[in-house]
Amino acid sequence: MNSANGAAVVVGVDGSEPALRAVRLAAAEAARRHRPLRVVHGFIWPLLRVAGSPPPGAPPGAGLRKQAEELVSAAVAEAETAAPGLRVSGEIIDGEAAAVLLGESPTATMIVLGDRGLGGFAALVVGSVAIQVAAHADCPVLVARGTQRSVGPVVVGVDGSALSQAAIEFAAEEAAVRGARLHAVHAYTHPTSSGPGDMLPLVYEESMLRDEEDRILAESLTGLSDRHPQVPLTREVVHGRAAAVLTEAARTAQLVVVGAHGRSGLTGLLLGSVSQGVLHHADCPVAVVRSPT
Template identity: 80%
Template sequence: MNAANGAAVVVGVDGSEPALRAVRLAAVEARRRHRPLRVVHGFIWPLLRVPVAPAAGGPPGGGLRHQAQELVAAAVAEAERVAPGLRVSGEIIDGQAAAVLVGESSTAAMIVLGDRGLGGFAALVLGSVAVQVAAYAGCPVVVARGTPRPSGPVVVGVDGSTLSRAAVEFAAEEAAVRGARLHAVHAYTHPRSSGPGDMQPLVYEEGQLRGEEDRILTAPLAGIAERHPGVPVTREVVHGRPVAVLTEASRTAQLVVVGAQGRGELIGLLLGSVSQGVLHHADCPVVVVRSPD
C-alpha cells in the first residue's frame, strides 16, 4: 500500500455513468483520508494511429483529444461539487485504460474505478478494465459497485492467507476513517487439507473443525484493537461459500474488502475466484487488496 505523504487517490474516467459514480466515491474517499484526488483518462487513440486533432476545416472544438479533455473536465467538476475544497487535478495519458491505471498505482494511495465502462458489453456484470486493474495494481483498488451507504459496517473477508491479513489492516483503516464497525467474516465449506497434495479427511469432528475455523478468523485480527482503538470489531464464522456469504453481507455494508488472491487459489492466478466473485455480485463498493510488498 502506498501510504506516503501526498499520495493521491486516483480515479479512472471514460465518460460513462459508472465512471462518474467512481468519481463521486473517489472524491469522498480522498476527503476522508485528507488526500488529493487525481482524475485520469487513458487515451488509447494515438496508439491505434487514429487522428485525434480537429479535422481540417472543422470546428476548433472538434477531435477526439478535445472530447477527452471535456470528459476529464466534467469529472473534475463533479468531484469538486461532491467535495468542495478538495484538491483535484485531471490528466489525459496516452495508453490503454487498464495499463495507464496500473502504471498510476505505483504511486497512488488507491485506485478507484467503475464496474463497467463505455467499452464493456451490456451483458457483462463487470468490465475487463476493472478486472485487469484489480489483478495487477500495486495499491488497493476500489470498484464502485452497488449502493453507496453512509452507514453500516466495513466487511472484510478472512481466509487465513497472507493477503487476508493485509485486507484486514486496510479494512480497519477504512472503518476508522468512516467511524464504522469492522465486521470480519470467515466462510468455510469443508475441512481443509494441511498442504498441497494432502487428502481431505472423510470423517471429522465438527467441534474441532469449528475451533480451527475460529482460529483462522482470530489470527489476522491480532493487534487491531491496539492499532485502531476506536474501531468496534465483530467476528463471524459461517459455514457456506465465501462469495455467497460476502455478497449477503454486502447488502448492509458500506464497503467489502477482500484479498486479491486467497488460500487455496492456484499460484498463477493474479485475481482469485473469491475476489472475482465478490466483484461481480456485491451490493456495495468493493476493495481488492494486493500484497503490500
C-alpha cells in the same frame, strides 16, 4: 499502499455513468483521507494511429482529444461538487486505460474506477479494465459497485492466509476514516479431497471443525484492536462458500474488502475466485488489496 504525504487518490474516467459514480466515490474517499484527487483518462487513440486533433475545416470543439478534455473537465467538476474544497486535478495520458491506471498505482494512495466502462460488453458484470487493474495494481483498488452507503460496517474477508493480512489492515483503516464498525468474516466449508489417494474421514466432528475455524479467525486478528483501538470490531465464522457469504454481508455494508488472492488462489489467475465472485455480485463498493511483494 502508498502512505507518503500528498499521495493522491486516483480515479479513472471514460465518460460513462459508472465512471461518474466512481468519481463521486473517489471524491468522498479523498476527502475522508485528506488527500488530493487525481482524475485520469487513458487516451488510446494515438496507439491506434488515429489523429486526436480535428481535421481541417472541422467545427470548433471537434476532435477526439477535445472530447477527452471535456470528459475530464466534467469529471473534475463532478468531484468538486461531491466534495467541496477538495483539491482536484485532471490529466489525459496517452495509452490504454488499464495500462495508464497501473502506471499510476505505484505512487497512488488507491485507485478508484467503475465496474464497467464505455467499452464493456453487456454480458460482463465487471469490465476487463477493473479486473486487470485490481489484479495487478501496486495499491488498493476500489471498484464502485452497487449502492454507496454512508452507514453499515466495513466487511473484510479473512481466510487465515498471510495474503489476507494486507486486506485486514486496509479494512481497519477504512473503518477508522469512515467511523464505522469493522466486521471480519471467515467462511469455511468441509474438507474436500485434494486428489487421488487423499483419504478423508467419513465423519466430521462439526464442533471441532468450528473451533478450528474460530481459531484461524482469532489468530488473523491478533493485535488489530491494539493497532486500531478506535475501531469497533466484530467477527463472524460462517459455514459456506466465501464469495457467497461475503456477497450476502455486502447487502448492508458500506464497503467489502477482499484480498486479490486467498488461501486457495492460483497464481495463474488474474484474480482469485473469491475476489472475482465478490466483484461480480456485491451490492456495495468493493476494495481489492494485494499483498506487498
